[in-house]
Amino acid sequence: MRSASERPESEPAASVSPSSAPAPTSDADARAFSELIRSELAFVWRVLRRAGLSSADADDATQQVFLVASRRREALARGKERSFLYGTALRIAANLRRGLSRRREAPESAAPAAASAVPLADEVFERRRARELLDELLSQLPEELSRVLVLSEIEGLTLAAIAELEGIPSGTAASRLRRARAAFRELLQAHRDRNPFAGSLP
Amino acid sequence: MKLDPLAELEAKLFAAAREEQPDAQLLQRVLRASREAGASALAAGSSAAPPAPKRRARVASSGLGWLLAAAALVAAGVLVWLRPLGSPGELAISAERAPRRSEPGEPSVSPSPSPPALSAPTPAVTAAPSTPAERTSPVPAVQPEAPERARPHAGRATAAPPREVSASNEAPVAPATLATEIGLLEQAREALRQGDAARAASLLDGYDAAHGTALTAEATLLRIEVLSAQGRSEQARALAQRFVAENPNSPLADRARRLSEAGAGAAGVSP
Numbered sequence: 001m002r003s004a005s006e007r008p009e010s011e012p013a014a015s016v017s018p019s020s021a022p023a024p025t026s027d028a029d030a031r032a033f034s035e036l037i038r039s040e041l042a043f044v045w046r047v048l049r050r051a052g053l054s055s056a057d058a059d060d061a062t063q064q065v066f067l068v069a070s071r072r073r074e075a076l077a078r079g080k081e082r083s084f085l086y087g088t089a090l091r092i093a094a095n096l097r098r099g100l101s102r103r104r105e106a107p108e109s110a111a112p113a114a115a116s117a118v119p120l121a122d123e124v125f126e127r128r129r130a131r132e133l134l135d136e137l138l139s140q141l142p143e144e145l146s147r148v149l150v151l152s153e154i155e156g157l158t159l160a161a162i163a164e165l166e167g168i169p170s171g172t173a174a175s176r177l178r179r180a181r182a183a184f185r186e187l188l189q190a191h192r193d194r195n196p197f198a199g200s201l202p
Numbered sequence: 203m204k205l206d207p208l209a210e211l212e213a214k215l216f217a218a219a220r221e222e223q224p225d226a227q228l229l230q231r232v233l234r235a236s237r238e239a240g241a242s243a244l245a246a247g248s249s250a251a252p253p254a255p256k257r258r259a260r261v262a263s264s265g266l267g268w269l270l271a272a273a274a275l276v277a278a279g280v281l282v283w284l285r286p287l288g289s290p291g292e293l294a295i296s297a298e299r300a301p302r303r304s305e306p307g308e309p310s311v312s313p314s315p316s317p318p319a320l321s322a323p324t325p326a327v328t329a330a331p332s333t334p335a336e337r338t339s340p341v342p343a344v345q346p347e348a349p350e351r352a353r354p355h356a357g358r359a360t361a362a363p364p365r366e367v368s369a370s371n372e373a374p375v376a377p378a379t380l381a382t383e384i385g386l387l388e389q390a391r392e393a394l395r396q397g398d399a400a401r402a403a404s405l406l407d408g409y410d411a412a413h414g415t416a417l418t419a420e421a422t423l424l425r426i427e428v429l430s431a432q433g434r435s436e437q438a439r440a441l442a443q444r445f446v447a448e449n450p451n452s453p454l455a456d457r458a459r460r461l462s463e464a465g466a467g468a469a470g471v472s473p
Contacts, residue, residue: 062228154220
C-alpha cells in the first residue's frame with residue numbers, strides 16, 4: 001500500500017523496464033555489473049539466508065537474483081541497485097520457500113532444544129547453532145518485522161536505508177524496528193524460559 | 203554491573219549471522235552465470251535500441267501520428283488485399299514497432315507502415331484488438347520460440363533468439379526451469395515491445411503453463427501491461443490492484459500501481 005508509491009526510483013523504471021529489451025552489454029557495463037555482484041553478493045546471500053533458505057538454497061537463489069538483475073540492467077542503472085536486488089531476493093526467496101520444502105541445515109524445531117542440550121565442540125559449530133536459533137526466532141516474527149530487524153541488526157543499515165529498501169517511510173521503519181526488537185526479545189525470553197541452559201549458549 | 207544475559211545472547215545470535223559469508227565459489231559461479239546471460243543478451247539484443255515504447259505516446263498525439271496512422275491504414279489495406287496471396291510479411295508488419303495501444307478504435311491500423319522486411323509465419327490479423335479468446339490461445343508450454351519472431355530491425359533478423367539464457371550451471375534448483383522462465387518472460391517483453399500484445403499474452407500463458415515460480419511477480423507485472431496494451435484496462439487494473447494488495451512492500455508494487463493508473467487512463471480511450 002501506501003508510501004511505496006512515493007518511492008521515486010521506480011518512476012522511470014515503471015514505464016520503461018517491462019517493455020524494453022534486455023540491455024545489451026558493453027564491456028564497461030559488464031565490468032560494472034561484475035562489480036555490483038562482488039559488492040552485493042554477500043548482502044543478497046545473507047538476506048536470502050535470513051529469509052529462511054538453507055545455505056545451498058541461498059546459493060542458488062543468489063544466482064537467480066543476479067541473473068534477473070543482469071536481465072534487467074536498465075532498471076538497475078538508477079543508483080537503486082541494492083533496492084532492486086533486495087526486492088528480487090525477497091521475491092525469489094518467497095517463491096522458493098513456497099515451491100520447495102524448506103530444507104535447513106538442521107530441523108528448526110529441534111534446534112533450540114538441541115542447542116541447550118548438546119555440548120558445542122567449537123566456535124564454528126556454536127555460531128551455526130546461534131544462527132539456527134536466530135532463524136527459528138525470526139521465523140516466528142511477522143515477516144515485515146523480521147526483515148527490518150535483519151537489515152538493522154545484521155546488515156547494520158540505517159533507518160533511512162531500511163526505509164528505502166522496504167519502500168516505506170522512515171517513521172514506519174522506525175516503528176517496525178521498535179516492534180521487531182521488542183517481539184524478538186520476547187521470543188528470546190520465551191526460548192530461554194523453555195531452555196534454562198540456553199543462557200550462555202544458544 | 204551485571205550484563206543482561208538476554209542482551210548478550212541476542213548479540214551473539216546477530217553476530218553469528220553477521221559473520222556468515224557465502225562460499226567463496228559462489229562469487230565465481232554467479233559471475234560466470236551473469237557473464238553468460240550478458241553474452242546472450244548481447245547476442246539477442248544487439249539491436250536493442252528500442253524506439254518503440256517511448257515513441258508510442260508521442261506518435262499518437264502528434265500530427266505525425268496521424269500521418270503515420272493514415273499511412274498505416276493504407277499499408278493495412280494493402281495487406282488485407284494481399285492476404286490471400288499468403289504474404290508472410292503481414293504479421294511481421296503488425297508486430298513491428300506497432301504502437302501497442304493504438305488498436306482500440308482501429309483494429310488493423312496499429313501496425314506501423316514500415317516495410318515488411320521481416321517475416322513471421324504466424325496467424326494473420328493478430329494486431330487486431332485482442333480479445334480474451336486471443337489471449338488464451340494455445341501456447342506451446344515451454345517452447346514458445348517455435349515461429350521465428352518478427353523483429354523490429356531488419357538487421358537483426360538473424361540474431362539469436364534471446365531465450366537461450368544459459369543460466370544453466372550447477373544450480374540444483376531447476377536451472378532449466380529458471381532459464382525457461384527468464385526466456386519466456388524475455389520473449390513476452392520483447393513481443394510487447396514490438397507491439398504484439400497477443401503474442402506476449404500467449405507467452406505469458408506459456409509461463410503459467412510451465413508453472414513458473416521464480417519470477418511470478420515479474421510475470422504478473424508484464425501481464426498487467428499486456429492486458430492494458432490489449433485495451434483490457436479493467437482486467438489490468440484488477441490484476442494490478444490484486445498484486446499491490448498481495449505485495450504491498452514489493453518494489454514492484456509501485457510499478458503495478460502506475461500501470462494500473464495508466465490502464466485507467468487508457469480506459470477512457472478504449473472501446
